[in-house]
Amino acid sequence: MTPEALVLLYVAGVAAGIVSVLVSMASLISYPALLFVGLPPVAANVTNTVSLVFTGVGAALGSRLELRGLGPVVLRLAVAAVAGGLVGAGLLLVLPEQAFEYVAPLLIAMAALLVLAGPRLRERPRFQPVGLRPGAVGAYGATAVYTGYFGAAGGVLAFAALSAIIDRPFHDVNAAKNVLAAFSNGAAAITFVLLGPVQWLAVVPLALGLFTGGLVGPAIARRVPASALRVAVGAGGLLVAAVLAWETYGPG
Numbered sequence: 629m630t631p632e633a634l635v636l637l638y639v640a641g642v643a644a645g646i647v648s649v650l651v652s653m654a655s656l657i658s659y660p661a662l663l664f665v666g667l668p669p670v671a672a673n674v675t676n677t678v679s680l681v682f683t684g685v686g687a688a689l690g691s692r693l694e695l696r697g698l699g700p701v702v703l704r705l706a707v708a709a710v711a712g713g714l715v716g717a718g719l720l721l722v723l724p725e726q727a728f729e730y731v732a733p734l735l736i737a738m739a740a741l742l743v744l745a746g747p748r749l750r751e752r753p754r755f756q757p758v759g760l761r762p763g764a765v766g767a768y769g770a771t772a773v774y775t776g777y778f779g780a781a782g783g784v785l786a787f788a789a790l791s792a793i794i795d796r797p798f799h800d801v802n803a804a805k806n807v808l809a810a811f812s813n814g815a816a817a818i819t820f821v822l823l824g825p826v827q828w829l830a831v832v833p834l835a836l837g838l839f840t841g842g843l844v845g846p847a848i849a850r851r852v853p854a855s856a857l858r859v860a861v862g863a864g865g866l867l868v869a870a871v872l873a874w875e876t877y878g879p880g
Contacts, residue, residue, distance in 0.1 A: 629665065629666075629829050629830065633665040633666075634829075634832075634833045635833070636661060636664070636665060637661055637662070637665060637830055637833040637834045637837065638833040638834070638836055638837040639837065640657055640658055640661035640834065640837060641658060641661075641679065641833065641834040641835065641836065641837020641838040641839075641840070641841060642837040642838075642840050642841040643657050643837075643841065644656075644657035644658040644661075644683070644837070644838055644841060645682075645683045645686060645687075645837060645838040645839065645840060645841015645842040645843075645844075645845055646841040646842075646844065646845045646848060647841075648680075648683045648687070648783065648806065648809075648838075648841065648842065648845065649683075649687050649690075649691075649802070649806055649841070649842060649845025649846055649848070649849055650845060650848065650849055650852070650857060650860065651783075651857065651860045651861045651864050652781065652782075652783025652784050652786070652787060652802075652805065652861055652864075652865075653781055653783065653784070653864050653865075653868065654680060654683060654783075654838070654841075655676060655680070655782075656781075656868070658676050658679065658680070658834060658838065659672055659673065659676045661834070662675055662676055662827075662830060662834070665830065667827055667830060670824075670825060671824075671825040671826075671827050673720070674720075674820040674824035674825060674826055675826055675827045675830050675831055675834070676834075677717070677776070677813055677816050677817055677820060678813075678817040678820055678821065678826055678831050678835070679830075679831050679834040679835040679838055680809070680813045680838060681810050681813045681814045681817050681835070682835040682836070682838045682839040682842065683806070683809070683810070683813075683838040683839065683841065683842035684806055684807055684808075684809045684810020684811070684813065684814075684842065685810055685839060685842065686838070686839040686840065686841065686842025686843035686844075686845075687803065687806035687807060687810075687842040687843070687845060687846060688806070688807045688810065689843055690842065690843045690844065690845060690846035690847060691803035691806065691807070691846040693846075693850075694799050694800045694802075694803035694804075694846065695800070695803050695804065695807065698794070698796070698800065698803075698804050701760065701793070701794060701804070702804050702807055702808060704760060704765075705760075705765065705768060705790075705793070705804075705808055706808060706811045708765050708766075708768055708769035708772060709768075709769070709772045709808045709809075709811035709812040709815070710772075710811050710812065710814070710815040711769060711772070711815075712768075712769040712770065712771070712772020712773040712774075712775070712776060712812055712815075713772050713773075713775065713776040713811065713812035713813060713814065713815030713816040714776065714815045714816065714818075714819060715772075715773045715776065716772065716773040716774060716775060716776020716777035716778075716812075716816055717776045717777070717815070717816035717817075717819035717820060717824075718819060719773070719776075719777045720776070720777045720778075720816075721819070721823055721824065723777075730876060730877075732774070732778055732872055732876075733869045733870075733872040733873035733876060733877075734869075735774065735785060736781045736784060736785065736865050736866075736868055736869040736872065737865070737866060737869035737870075737873075738788075739771075739781075739784045739785040739787075739788040739789075739865060740781075740784055740788075740861070740862045740863075740864075740865025740866045740869060741862070741866075742788040742791070743784060743787055743788055743791070743858060743861050743862040743865065744858065744859065744862035744863075757791065757792055757793055757794060757795040758792060758793065759793060759795075760793060764789070764792050764793045765793070767789045767792065768786065768789040768790060768793065768808075770789075771785040771786045771788075771789050772786070772808075772811075772812040775809065775812050775813065775816070776812055776813070776815065776816035776819075781864070781865050781868040781869070782809075783805060783806075783809065783861075784861055784862075784864070784865035784868075786805050786808065786809065787801060787802060787805050787861065790804060790805050790808075797854060798854035798857060798858055799849060799850065799854055799857075802849070802857070803846065806842065
C-alpha cells in the first residue's frame with residue numbers, strides 16, 4: 629500500500645469519525661475509501677468494522693459531559709451490543725450477501741422516520757421512553773446485529789431504538805449510541821480478527837483517523853442545534869434507504 633493511500637485512509641477516517649458522531653454514517657465515507665485503495669468488498673467490510681471500534685473510543689473520551697449519569701444504562705446495554713455484534717459478524721461470514729439486503733432499506737427508512745418524528749412522539753404519553761424493558765433492549769440488540777452484519781446507517785437504527793430507552797436530550801442519546809457502537813463493533817471485530825480477512829495495514833491509518841474524528845466530533849456536535857442534527861440524521865437515513873432500495877429493488 630502506497631504512502632498516498634495511507635494518508636488518504638487517515639483523512640477519510642477523520643472525516644468518517646466526525647460524521648459518525650454527528651449523523652451516524654461513518655461507513656459511507658470509510659468503506660468507499662477502503663474500496664478506493666484496492667481492498668475487495670468483504671475485506672473492506674471487515675477491515676472497516678475493526679477500524680470503527682476506535683470511533684467509539686474517541687467519542688467516549690470526547691463525550692464525557694453528555695455521558696454523565698448514563699454509565700449504568702450504557703453498561704447494561706453493552707451486553708446486548710456485544711451479543712448483537714457477535715451474531716451479526718457470524719451471519720456475515722456464513723450467509724449470502726443478499727440475506728439482509730432486501731429488508732435493510734425498509735429498516736433504515738423506518739428508523740429515519742422515527743428519528744425525525746422523535747420530538748412529536750415524546751409529547752404523547754404512550755410513546756414516552758420505556759427504559760430497560762426487555763422489548764426495548766431486544767430492539768436495540770437487533771440493531772447491533774444489523775451493525776455487525778451490514779453496517780450502512782446502523783447508527784440511525786441504533787439511535788431510534790435508544791430513544792425508546794433513554795429519556796435524555798438528543799446529544800446525550802447520541803453520545804450513548806456512539807459508545808455502544810464501540811461494543812458492537814468490537815465484538816464483531818473479534819470475530820473478524822479470528823476468522824475474517826482483516827487488512828491490518830489499512831486498519832492502522834483508518835483507525836487513527838476514526839479515533840481523531842470521534843474525539844473531536846462531540847465538541848463540534850455541541851455547537852450544532854439538536855434539531856438540526858436530528859434532521860440531518862433522519863434525512864441522511866432516508867437517502868441511504870433510497871439508494872439501497874434502488875440497488876436492491878431497482879431494474880437490473
